[in-house]
Structure formats: C-alpha cells, structure tokens
Amino acid sequence: MMKLRRATHLLLPALLLLPAVHFAWPTAEQVNVEAAALPDAALAPAPVAPSAFLEEPAIEERAEAPLTLDAPEAALVEAVPYAPPGTPDPEPEPAFTEQTVTVASGDTLLGLLTEAGVPGADAHAALAELLPLFPANRLRPGQELLLRFDAEDETRLMALEINPGPGHTVAVERQGEGWQADEARLPEHPHLAQVEAVVTGGVFPALVNAGLPANLAYSIVRAYSHRVDFQRDLRAGDRVAVAFERMRSEDGTLLRHGRVLYAALTLSGQTQEIWRHEGPDGEVGWYDAAGRPLAGGFLRTPLNGARMSSGFGPRRHPILGYNRMHRGVDFAAPTGTPIYAASDGVVLSVRRERGYGNVIRVRHAGNTMTLYAHLSRFAPGMAAGTRVRQGQTIGRVGSTGMSTGPHLHYELHVNGQAVNPATSRLPAPPALAGRALLQYQTARTDLNRQRARLARGLTEVALAPQ
Missing domain, CATH: 3.10.450.350 (Nuclear Transport Factor 2; Chain: A,)
Incomplete structure (x- = not known):
C-alpha cells in the first residue's frame, strides 16, 4: 500500500495538468445497470505488471532529476532578463x-x-x-x-x-x-633610454642621427650654450651622450618621448655632465655635479645651428671697404632662424636703424645690455618695456640694414662698453644649497644608478612612475 500511495501521490499532479473537461459523477442506478451489462471478464481487476509502479528509490530519483529539454525545444527558449512591471523599454542605440x-x-x-x-x-x-x-x-x-x-x-x-x-x-x-x-x-609608464654619438657637423645633427627627437636635441644645445661656444670649442672626435624618457603603454607600445634627464658633452677630452632639476616652485634648470646652474649669465650663442662668420675686434668692413671696430660677433644662419634673449631682461627698444636694420636692445641686471641686429622680423609682443626670459624668442634672422647676407649681429655691453661675448666672464648665478641641494643630489644619485644598468647592455630600463 505504501508503494501504491506514493505512486498515486506522483500521478495526481500530472492529472491536474490535463485539459479541463466537463465531468459528472454517475448515479447508483447507472452504475448497477452498466455493470450488469458488462461480461464477467470486464469486471475482473486488471493484473498489475511488475513495472507498472516504480520502486521507491527510482521514484525518488525521478522526482529529484532536473527538467531538461530536447534540442529542438531548447532552441525555442530565449533568455530574457527580468524587468519589474512598469519598466520602460530601453531606448534603441542611435544609428550613425x-x-x-x-x-x-x-x-x-x-x-x-x-x-x-x-x-x-x-x-x-x-x-x-x-x-x-x-x-x-x-x-x-x-x-x-x-x-x-x-x-x-x-x-x-x-x-x-x-x-x-x-x-x-x-x-x-x-x-x-x-x-x-x-x-x-592610455596610462603611461616611463622608461629610461640613452643615445651616444661622435660629434660630426655639430651637436644637434649628431644627436638627431643617433635617434634623439629633434626637440630634445634642441633643448640640450640650448642648455650647453650657457657654457660652450659651439663655433670655437668643438673638435673632431668630441662626443655627446643624452639620457631621456620614453613613455610606453602597458603592452610596451611607444606613446611619446618624455624629458631629457641627463647629458654629457666631451670636448677635447674634458667631460661636462649636467642633470635636470625641478625646484619646489616648478622651475626647471640644468645643474652640474656640484649643484651649480648652467642658466643665468648670458648665452654665448643666442641661436641654434649657426656658425660664427665674423668675430669681435677690428676688421675690414665688407660693404664700406675700410677698417673699423666690429663691436660684436656675427652668426650666419638661414633667414627666419629664431633668435633668443641671451639673459633675463627688459626690452629697451624695438626699431629699424640705418646700419643695423631691424634691431632689438635688451637691458639686463648688472648694468649690462645686449643688441641683436639685421633681423627679418620681431617676435610678436616685442616692445619697449616688455620683460623677456633667457632663451625666449625675440626675433628672426634676416639681412636688413648694411648686410651682405642673412646673419645675426650680436653685441654685449657692460657699463656702456662693448665687450667680446665669446670670452667675457660675467657673474654666475648662485648654486643650490641646503634642502634643495640634498634633494637634487638624491635624485642625481638615483638616476646615475639607473644609467649604470644601461651601461651593462640594456637598451631601456623602467623608471618609477612620476
């Protein structure tokens, strides 16, 4: 009986799923009449086959088995995320x-x-x-x-x-x-790289040919122009090395080039090393191993990629044809080459003069003055009273006035007297001291340690994120 009741218990839910039909229970008279009309065999109970009812363990297995669909039926089922009643339909993506x-x-x-x-x-x-x-x-x-x-x-x-x-x-x-x-x-990851080159035809082309981007090569030329006269000091066999950043993505793709961090210029066997340093006020400068700045003083060559075509002193004037004092130095360069302020100062005059052509005069500290002549044009904003910073573009090379070709005529005056810009020694700016010097030396030591890894054959080393 237990088995029968359990089977009946399982069959009842199935019966409930059958289509609804009209059903009426027969009366007792109907049952007796219909039973009398049936043969005896029809009234005998039906034999129970061994498999008509499942054994109790099999029934439990069937009850616990998960519902599965055949492949054709499963293909008709689509997963739809549940949305509470009243949820508006999502707006369609705009078509482009x-x-x-x-x-x-x-x-x-x-x-x-x-x-x-x-x-x-x-x-x-x-x-x-x-x-x-x-x-x-x-x-x-x-x-x-x-x-x-x-x-x-x-x-x-x-x-x-x-x-x-x-x-x-x-x-x-x-x-x-x-x-x-x-x-x-993309997130940038800094790496340190270094290029080295023998100087042939100038520092700038040597660095560019070695793989340094042009804008970074210019920054090194301008940094060294405070101490090096590239027209006189370079010799065959001189060398230059530059360490700089390469910014890469997570997968190593080169995103851009970063800052120059170090440079070494070897002239006639003497190496001048400089390191980049950013002060607490955000001002960036170049310093030697003792913390002395290269900036300050005066640029000996206030333009890039030029050659000295005439020095300071008496000479035969190329146009007038007689000897007279040449109170500055001339740098031959293509028309339009940028001309930089030799030091911080205030513009005294911006005008055209008979012999000088287009000329700018700038007053500096220490009763000094610089003059830039034969310009093709002045930089925007140049006027008397304008403050300029060292290295700022103030004009462009030209051939105005008494000139035989495009060049810059550059003069340096101290206490009202013209002096030789290539040889004059002017007061140097103060060196780093105290906490600023300690921070600089700590960063310099760390960078030198990373550069030592490059010297052991690596092409790049990863740097700590900024």
Missing part, C-alpha cells in the same frame, strides 16, 4: 554612419569639415569646443579624423575624433543642442 578623413598638407580642421558636407554653423560650434584640447597648429599631415553622422541626415555631424599621438584620443560629441569635448590617454 562613419567617415574617415586623412589630413593632407595645407588642410585645416574647418576646411575638412566643410568638404565633408558639415554645415558651417555645426562646424564652427564643434571646433569651438575641440580647439582648447586640440589647437589647430597641432594638425599634421597623415593624421586621421573620424567623423560620425546621423544615419538619417548625412550632413548632421554627431561626433569627431582625432588621435594626436599613440594612446591619445581627442573627441567632440553633440550633446542636445550643444557640444562637449573630451580627451583620453
């Missing part, structure tokens, strides 16, 4: 069409958008938000612009993306009636 535009020489952002069919009002509004993050002068041939348009209106710009460099994306996107700009950068 995309267009990639490659920048060619002479292209502008506004011109590229106009050529792509973007209305002028949209183009100006989008660029007004984009330019603070991506100035127009950073546009380079070969860069690509990704433009997204509304799929239903191919002139309606929805977004613009550009990659200024590896791992760096700048974008502007339509937000309602306005625009919003944003930028993203």
Whole structure:
C-alpha cells in the first residue's frame, strides 16, 4: 500500500495538468445497470505488471532529476532578463554612419569639415569646443579624423575624433543642442633610454642621427650654450651622450618621448655632465655635479645651428671697404632662424636703424645690455618695456640694414662698453644649497644608478612612475 500511495501521490499532479473537461459523477442506478451489462471478464481487476509502479528509490530519483529539454525545444527558449512591471523599454542605440578623413598638407580642421558636407554653423560650434584640447597648429599631415553622422541626415555631424599621438584620443560629441569635448590617454609608464654619438657637423645633427627627437636635441644645445661656444670649442672626435624618457603603454607600445634627464658633452677630452632639476616652485634648470646652474649669465650663442662668420675686434668692413671696430660677433644662419634673449631682461627698444636694420636692445641686471641686429622680423609682443626670459624668442634672422647676407649681429655691453661675448666672464648665478641641494643630489644619485644598468647592455630600463 505504501508503494501504491506514493505512486498515486506522483500521478495526481500530472492529472491536474490535463485539459479541463466537463465531468459528472454517475448515479447508483447507472452504475448497477452498466455493470450488469458488462461480461464477467470486464469486471475482473486488471493484473498489475511488475513495472507498472516504480520502486521507491527510482521514484525518488525521478522526482529529484532536473527538467531538461530536447534540442529542438531548447532552441525555442530565449533568455530574457527580468524587468519589474512598469519598466520602460530601453531606448534603441542611435544609428550613425562613419567617415574617415586623412589630413593632407595645407588642410585645416574647418576646411575638412566643410568638404565633408558639415554645415558651417555645426562646424564652427564643434571646433569651438575641440580647439582648447586640440589647437589647430597641432594638425599634421597623415593624421586621421573620424567623423560620425546621423544615419538619417548625412550632413548632421554627431561626433569627431582625432588621435594626436599613440594612446591619445581627442573627441567632440553633440550633446542636445550643444557640444562637449573630451580627451583620453592610455596610462603611461616611463622608461629610461640613452643615445651616444661622435660629434660630426655639430651637436644637434649628431644627436638627431643617433635617434634623439629633434626637440630634445634642441633643448640640450640650448642648455650647453650657457657654457660652450659651439663655433670655437668643438673638435673632431668630441662626443655627446643624452639620457631621456620614453613613455610606453602597458603592452610596451611607444606613446611619446618624455624629458631629457641627463647629458654629457666631451670636448677635447674634458667631460661636462649636467642633470635636470625641478625646484619646489616648478622651475626647471640644468645643474652640474656640484649643484651649480648652467642658466643665468648670458648665452654665448643666442641661436641654434649657426656658425660664427665674423668675430669681435677690428676688421675690414665688407660693404664700406675700410677698417673699423666690429663691436660684436656675427652668426650666419638661414633667414627666419629664431633668435633668443641671451639673459633675463627688459626690452629697451624695438626699431629699424640705418646700419643695423631691424634691431632689438635688451637691458639686463648688472648694468649690462645686449643688441641683436639685421633681423627679418620681431617676435610678436616685442616692445619697449616688455620683460623677456633667457632663451625666449625675440626675433628672426634676416639681412636688413648694411648686410651682405642673412646673419645675426650680436653685441654685449657692460657699463656702456662693448665687450667680446665669446670670452667675457660675467657673474654666475648662485648654486643650490641646503634642502634643495640634498634633494637634487638624491635624485642625481638615483638616476646615475639607473644609467649604470644601461651601461651593462640594456637598451631601456623602467623608471618609477612620476
């Protein structure tokens, strides 16, 4: 009986699943009449087959087995995430069409958008938000612009993306009636690298040919120009070495070059080492092993990539044809070469003079003055009273006035007297001291330790994050 009751217990739920039908219980008379009409065999109980009921363990196994579907039935079942009643249907993703535009020489952002069919009002509004993050002068041939348009209106710009460099994306996107700009950068991991070269034809070309980016090579030339006269001091066989940062992504992709951290220039067997140092006020300078700064004083060569074409002292004037005192030094350079302020100071005059042509005079501390003549043009903002910093561009090389070709005529005056800029010794700025010196020496020692690893054959070493 226990087995029968258990089987009945399992069958009842199944019966409940059958389609609903109209059912009426028969009366006693109907039962007796129908039973009398049946043969005796029909009234005998049905024999029970051994397998008609499952043994108790088998029943329990069936009850505990998970519900499974055959493959055709399972294919009809789709997983749908549960959403509470009243949840609104998700909005469909907006449909876009995309267009990639490659920048060619002479292209502008506004011109590229106009050529792509973007209305002028949209183009100006989008660029007004984009330019603070991506100035127009950073546009380079070969860069690509990704433009997204509304799929239903191919002139309606929805977004613009550009990659200024590896791992760096700048974008502007339509937000309602306005625009919003944003930028993203991959995390950068600094590595230390070093290049070395024999100086042939100048420090700058030697470094560039060795693999140092041009802007970093310029920074080294300008740093050493405080102490080195590149026209007189360089000899065959001189060497230069520079340690600098390479910024890489997590997977090792080169994202950009970082800062120059160290340089060594060997002239006639004597090595001059310098290290980069940033003070607590954020001002960056170059210092020697004792903490003495290279900056300060005066630049002996206030422009890059030039050669001295005429020295200080009496000479035969190339135009007038007679001997007269040459009160400065001349540097031959291509027209338009930047000219730098030799030291911090205040502009005294910016004007055109008969012999000098376009000329700038700058007053400096210690009753000194510098003069820059034959300029093709002045830098924007140059006027009497303007304060300038050492190394700031103040004009461009030219051939105005009494000149036989493009060059810079450079004079240095002390107490009203012209002196030789190439040989005059001027007061040096103070060296680091106290806590500032201790911080500098600690950083210098750590950098030298990393450089020693490069000397053992490594091409790069990872640096601690800034």
